[in-house]
Amino acid sequence: MKAFQVNAPHDYRVAEIDVPTAGAGEVLVRVAFAGICGSDMHIIHGDNAFVRFPRITGHEFAGVIEAVGDGVEGKRVGERVCVDPVISCGHCYPCHIGRPNVCSALEVIGVHRNGGFEELVAVPAANVHALPEHIGLDAAALVEPYTIAANVLDRMQPHPGDRLLILGAGVIGMTILQMARALGLEEIIVVDVIDERLEAAKSLGATHVFNSRTQDVEQEITALTQGEGVPLIADAACVPALLPQMLRLASPAGRIGLLGFSVQPSDLVQLEVIKKELTLVGSRLNNRKFPEVLELMASGQLDPLALVSHRLPLVEMPEAIDMLDHRPEEARKVLIQIGT
Structure with a gap:
């Protein structure tokens, strides 16, 4: 059978491999569709410290x-x-307190073991x-x-109003936007550097959009919030250098959700954190959120296909x-069709 296999950083191909079998406690899934994620790209580039090569990637x-x-x-069947x-x-301790997504012995399908491509x-x-x-x-x-x-919003504990x-109107930013709307948040600000992405954000329910290349985001948000700042900030851009700005833009008692895996240090002014009593939370993967998302998707409150820009067969x-590496502005979510 065919699979997309990464043998080492920058060494990947569609290969013929043996058909796996379902072991005890397992099921064998014939994959129909799989999405390419930014973390798959990190594996391909050798920027994922957790992966074991060779690896068939794909966790969506x-x-x-x-x-x-x-x-x-x-x-x-x-x-x-x-x-x-x-x-x-x-x-382990995380599992014991209901945080299995950061299990001490965590394995991720598509990273530690073969995935969906x-x-x-x-x-x-x-x-x-x-x-459903x-x-x-x-x-x-x-x-x-x-x-x-769903996980990062849960970690930030939104309050009504x-x-x-x-920050960032890529796929994860757009899922956060849709999920926040489904959870009842009414005022959502989206910042990006690509106008087309910001237009997409507006179509999905963003109430305010700003292009940080052409606008002074801090000035705009300070004016919009009458100087109070923003209670919830989700970092879907995952750029470490943005942390000082996030600290300045956060309101007193604000919560900042961090999603990036960068090993680059971020400047953190302790005074900004303490004087506002800010909460910075990391969010990794998901903590048993599949039933919640499936329910919202089934009710029509989430529109996943609005994120899809390309559908390609596995052989492509x-x-x-190459497109995601060199022409990322052309793509949002790329779906790979593997079966029917």
Whole structure:
């Protein structure tokens, strides 16, 4: 069968590999669609410290159960599913306090073990979620990015009436925007450097958009908030140099959600944090957010297909990677169609 395999940084190809089998406690999923994520690009470039090579990447995917391993109950062949990539031990301190997404022995499908850019993939049965009837497999492949949004918003603990500032109008920024709207936040500010992305943000419900290349964002937001600042700031740009600005823009008692994996240091002025009693939270992957996202998607409150700019077959993965590397302004979410 065919799979997209990364052998080492910058060494990748669509290859023929052996068909996997479903072990005890696992199901074999025939993948229909998989999304390319920024973290997949980090693996390809050698910027992911967690990956083990060689690796079949892909942690955003959906398909149909092809086979069920020993000891699996409640799953059936032919069932349409999406897959939570977070595999935790259930015994360590984070798992014990309900934070399995930062398990001490964490494994991520597509990073530590093979993922969805292959025709068939074996995954733990506990990680598959049945799809509501009217959610298509293409939309279901994008449940995982929305769980990232749900997780960071949960970590920031929104209050009714809170303003939200989203830095970055890429795919994660847009999932945060849609999720925030679904959760009832009414005033959402989006900042980016690409006007087309900002127009897309407006179409998805952003109330204010600013281009940081052509506008003084701090001045605009200070005026908009009458000098108070913003209670919620989600860093979907993941640029370490932006942290000082986030500290200045945060309101007293504000919460800042950080999503980036950069190893570059950020300047942090302790006075800004202390005088406003700010909360900075990291957010990694998702903490059991798949049911919540599926419910919102089924109710029509999330529109995942609005994020999709390209649909390509698996054999064109190298071309998709080249586009994302050299012409990122052309793409939003790139979906890879693997099966039918």
